[in-house]
Amino acid sequence: MLPLRTLGNTGIRTSALALGGRQLANSSLTQAEVASLVDQAIDHGMDVIDTSPTFAGAQEWVAKALQRGQRVKVCAKLGHGVAGAMDWTADSVTIGIHQALQRTGAEALDIAYLHGCSAETLEKNGVVEALGEAVEAGKVKAAGYAGEGDGLVWAVRSKAFGVVQASVSCCDPAAGRDLLRRAVARGIGVVAKRSMANAPWLEELAPADAAATEYQRRWEAMGLQVEMPPEELALRWTVYHPAVHVALTGTSSVAHLQANVQAVAMGPLPRHVVALVDGAHRRHEQDWLGQM
Numbered sequence: 001m002l003p004l005r006t007l008g009n010t011g012i013r014t015s016a017l018a019l020g021g022r023q024l025a026n027s028s029l030t031q032a033e034v035a036s037l038v039d040q041a042i043d044h045g046m047d048v049i050d051t052s053p054t055f056a057g058a059q060e061w062v063a064k065a066l067q068r069g070q071r072v073k074v075c076a077k078l079g080h081g082v083a084g085a086m087d088w089t090a091d092s093v094t095i096g097i098h099q100a101l102q103r104t105g106a107e108a109l110d111i112a113y114l115h116g117c118s119a120e121t122l123e124k125n126g127v128v129e130a131l132g133e134a135v136e137a138g139k140v141k142a143a144g145y146a147g148e149g150d151g152l153v154w155a156v157r158s159k160a161f162g163v164v165q166a167s168v169s170c171c172d173p174a175a176g177r178d179l180l181r182r183a184v185a186r187g188i189g190v191v192a193k194r195s196m197a198n199a200p201w202l203e204e205l206a207p208a209d210a211a212a213t214e215y216q217r218r219w220e221a222m223g224l225q226v227e228m229p230p231e232e233l234a235l236r237w238t239v240y241h242p243a244v245h246v247a248l249t250g251t252s253s254v255a256h257l258q259a260n261v262q263a264v265a266m267g268p269l270p271r272h273v274v275a276l277v278d279g280a281h282r283r284h285e286q287d288w289l290g291q292m
Ligand SMILES: NC(=O)c1ccc[n+]([C@@H]2O[C@H](COP(=O)([O-])OP(=O)(O)OC[C@H]3O[C@@H](n4cnc5c(N)ncnc54)[C@H](OP(=O)(O)O)[C@@H]3O)[C@@H](O)[C@H]2O)c1
Pocket: 019, 020, 021, 022, 023, 050, 051, 052, 115, 116, 146, 147, 192, 193, 194, 195, 196, 197, 198, 199, 205, 208, 231, 248, 249, 250, 251, 252, 253, 255, 256, 257, 259, 260, 292
């Protein structure tokens, strides 16, 4: 079984490895294949399935799991793409929460993230206050922020969020992710996205987006020579990073999902491997910013 972690001071206890939502929206998979992926993930103890308005349908898979009585956390990303509300308004948050509750049939959302907005938006648009009101009303257990840049800095410094979701991987050092270490020290739960750096060693794989292209460039520049498969290195590096409670990995393959669970069971990486990755990061961290 996967190790369990507590997300900072939220009291929410989850599996250290969780299922990314990107691939659940992947149109090249049949519904039966996605169902099998979700079932396998839950059977292995993954109890978080990440969702987002950009991963169409991922929340419906959470709803189906709940209907079957499977224990999964309910998460939502808020602030944009909400029918009936302008992006980045208090309404977009309030209506987004209402719609996520309706869609999943849950009584409360475990984590509701403001998704990818700037510090200015967090400060001025009333979205943080709207999320806080939903927490007060018991509709949301933990207020979250998902993103990078000045929004992430603002979120960690403020006392408004119990959880942050940010990119952490062997290709995303962002100054050793000091900000996230500070978050952990302040009792904020940290969820890592892109925790396998979008598998940058697979050169034949068309990069998923601009960040994945950047990770391929970084992976090559790091030139790591280690005695283990790259997917194992990448996953164990993130899952056992001191600034990470939960690592989200996306996969469209049951075999990869099983391999990832086995890799996590091997525990933290040997020290000399961590030192090798850290050394590569020190050479580049001034230029390598966190990727959305
Ligand atoms: N802005 C946001 O909110 C945001 C942005 C990015 C990501 N996320 C979240 O974070 C999750 C994870 O990020 P991600 O999916 O972008 O990237 P990721 O988890 O770092 O990497 C996914 C890639 O790794 C491959 N992979 C997984 N396990 C593997 C294995 N054992 N061997 C070889 N390849 C393997 C997958 O290919 P296969 O399909 O072939 O396994 C896929 O191409 C997302 O699904 C999403 O939930 C959120």
